Amino acid sequence: MIVNKINFGNNLILAPMAGVSDVGFREVCSILGADATYSEMLSCRAMLHNPKKTELMTITSPFEKIKIGQIFGHEPSIMAQSIFSPLLNNYQIIDINMGCPAPKIVKNGEGCALMKDLTLASKIISECKKVSKVPISVKFRLGYNQxxxxxxxxxxxxxxxxxxxxxxxxxxxxxxxxxxxxxxxKLKQSLHIPVIGNGDVIDKSSYKEMLATGVDGVMIGRGAQGRPWIFSELLDKSFNGNKFEIIKHHVEVLRKYYDENWLTLYLRKHFLWYASNIEGASQIRLKIAISPSINESLEYLKELFNK
Ligand SMILES: Cc1cc2nc3c(=O)[nH]c(=O)nc-3n(C[C@H](O)[C@H](O)[C@H](O)COP(=O)(O)O)c2cc1C
Structure with missing residues (x-):
């Protein structure tokens, strides 16, 4: 898929995932084959009024190929203004979140709540488009309740x-x-612009099923949690490298930017995902769940992956 001369390469895309798709994770997914990566969703209001809070979320990696920044909000003028934020300078594309179902987002009329008001959603897209120097995309669901x-x-x-x-x-x-x-x-057949398909791609068979819809690109979210090598597997470049080295790489990137205490808590979920679906890992998962340090957790993962 090509959008305004931006070539999406293999058309495999890492989904935006708040609290998951950190810069380290995006870097390893890119190395392993994701040709486009999304930021976590960024609040337009926060970008304008409290940019420091959002700064860490907008760090990108030189390994990311096509970098897409995802914004959310509900006020067309604020959203359009946020496009000028220097925090979005690193992104080649700006995506608007119209699919998030989280109650704290929906109650503000943001995310998927916009699917209940097509006039407002349209105004947001056109105002952002009017001022943006880069392409604008929209990520949405089937609808709010239908x-x-x-x-x-x-x-x-x-x-x-x-x-x-x-x-x-x-x-x-x-x-x-x-x-x-x-x-x-059906959506692919009825639009002239490219369509990325998303939902439940977790292996080759679901990937093939998604490709059969005719989509221009395939986005993967939960299927990459604890398995960033899914991208190389789908590309038939079965990953033969050392998975533990990938995990270490993920951690090392994050250590450049984040405080160790914060990271210890943050990384626990990633470590548990890395240790999931592995036979005989249940004891190690229990140890990771209560491990007081990143290095200790890494030792457990090393034991597991280098068995
Ligand atoms: C933990 C988590 C956080 C997510 N955060 C976002 C987000 O910030 N923006 C967004 O558009 N979608 C978000 N999503 C939705 C995913 O991008 C994706 O649409 C969804 O997980 C379905 O794809 P999958 O079946 O490949 O996981 C999130 C999903 C998860 C599981």
Whole structure:
């Protein structure tokens, strides 16, 4: 897929994941084959009024190929103003979050709440588009509580979006059930702009199923948690390197920017994901869950991966 001369290469994309897709994780996913990576969602209001708070979230890695910054908010003028924030300077594309179902976002009329107000959503896209020097995209779900993805996708296209991403579930569904690939295929058929398909790609067979919808790109979220090597596996470059070295690399990047105490707590979930789905790892998972230091957890993971 090519958007305004930006070539998406293998069209494999790491999803935006708040609290997960940190700069270290994005770096290892990029090394292992993700050709585009998203920031965690960034509040437009925070970027304008308290930029220090957002600064750490906008650190990017030189290994990231296409860097996409994702913003969220509900006020067209504030969102358009945020496009000028120096915090977004590193990104080649700005994505607007219209799919987040988290109550604290939805109650402010942001994220997937915008799928209930197409006029406002359209105004946000067109105002951002008017001032942006880089392409604008939109990530959304099927709808809030029913499938309106075709109508919503057309609105995005008419409002000026350069491409869209569909996570094929409603907000009410959360993460339950299975993503509706038929809806993704229909959206692809009815739009002229590129469509990225998202939801439940976790292995080769689900990847093939997603590609069969005709999408221009495939976005992977939870399938990469604890398994950044999924990208090389899907590209038929089965990963033969040392997985423990990848984990260490992830940690080393983060240590350049974050305080060790904060990281110790933050990294626990990543370490537990790295140690999941491995036979005989249950004891090690218990030890990681209560480990007081990163180095101790790394020793456990080394034992597991170098067995
Ligand atoms: C922990 C977590 C955080 C997420 N944060 C964001 C976010 O900041 N912005 C966004 O658009 N989607 C976010 N998502 C949704 C994912 O980008 C993706 O749409 C969803 O997980 C479905 O894809 P998957 O089945 O490949 O995981 C998040 C998902 C998870 C699990």
């Amino acid at each position: 499938d309106i993805s075709l109508e919503f996708g057309r609105m995005c296209e008419e409002s000026g979006a350069n491409f869209v991403t569909l996570h094929a579930r409603t907000a009410e569904q959360g993460y339950s059930g299975k993503a509706n690939y038929e809806a993704i295929a």
